[in-house]
Amino acid sequence: MRYWLMKNEPTCYSLDDLKRDGSYVWDGVRNYQARNLMKEMKVGDRVLYYYSNANPTGIAGVAEIIKAPYPDPSQFKSASEYFDPKATIENPRWTAVDVGFVEKFEEVISLHELKNDPFFDDMIVTKKGVRLSVQPVSEKHFKRVIKMSTQ
DNA sequence: GCCAACGTTGGC
DNA sequence: GCCAACGTTGGC
Numbered sequence: 001m002r003y004w005l006m007k008n009e010p011t012c013y014s015l016d017d018l019k020r021d022g023s024y025v026w027d028g029v030r031n032y033q034a035r036n037l038m039k040e041m042k043v044g045d046r047v048l049y050y051y052s053n054a055n056p057t058g059i060a061g062v063a064e065i066i067k068a069p070y071p072d073p074s075q076f077k078s079a080s081e082y083f084d085p086k087a088t089i090e091n092p093r094w095t096a097v098d099v100g101f102v103e104k105f106e107e108v109i110s111l112h113e114l115k116n117d118p119f120f121d122d123m124i125v126t127k128k129g130v131r132l133s134v135q136p137v138s139e140k141h142f143k144r145v146i147k148m149s150t151q
Numbered sequence: 152g153c154c155a156a157c158g159t160t161g162g163c
Numbered sequence: 164g165c166c167a168a169c170g171t172t173g174g175c
Contacts, residue, residue: 009161031159031160031170032170033170052160052161052162053162057161057162128162128168129169130169131160131161131170132160
């Protein structure tokens with residue numbers, strides 16, 4: 001099993017929304033590096049659900065991959081804001097996955113907390129200037145985050 | 152293939 | 164809402 005971190009704005013789609021809906025189509029990723037990482041995802045992988053543009057920003061809980069990567073349907077829909085005229089059914093360009101709800105932390109583990117702990121120095125999300133919306137997470141970082149959430 | 156101009160992300 | 168730091172586009 002692998003671990004990931006995915007960013008979303010809570011005003012756009014929050015963990016509460018995911019808990020209510022049960023599943024969510026994670027589409028609209030239009031960054032090649034993020035897409036390539038999504039292609040590596042497997043059913044059962046765990047995802048740290050990260051709130052960006054929030055107060056505070058940080059990790060709000062855990063989701064899991066419940067559907068393996070597949071062509072992002074929104075790239076073919078001309079009415080969609082994510083429409084990509086260069087993508088075709090035969091040659092899709094972008095990838096989506098479905099995620100399911102696992103847990104919501106009592107409190108968001110803020111980016112500030114992560115940055116203040118040297119343990120997370122080599123975690124991508126704490127690095128300055130990295131805007132990647134999908135990131136791989138090491139097992140040790142994932143487990144430490146889970147541990148922090150229960151304290 | 153370089154690189155300037157432009158668009159986007161995301162913390163603050 | 165500002166703006167730094169990226170990524171992408173497109174002319175050449």
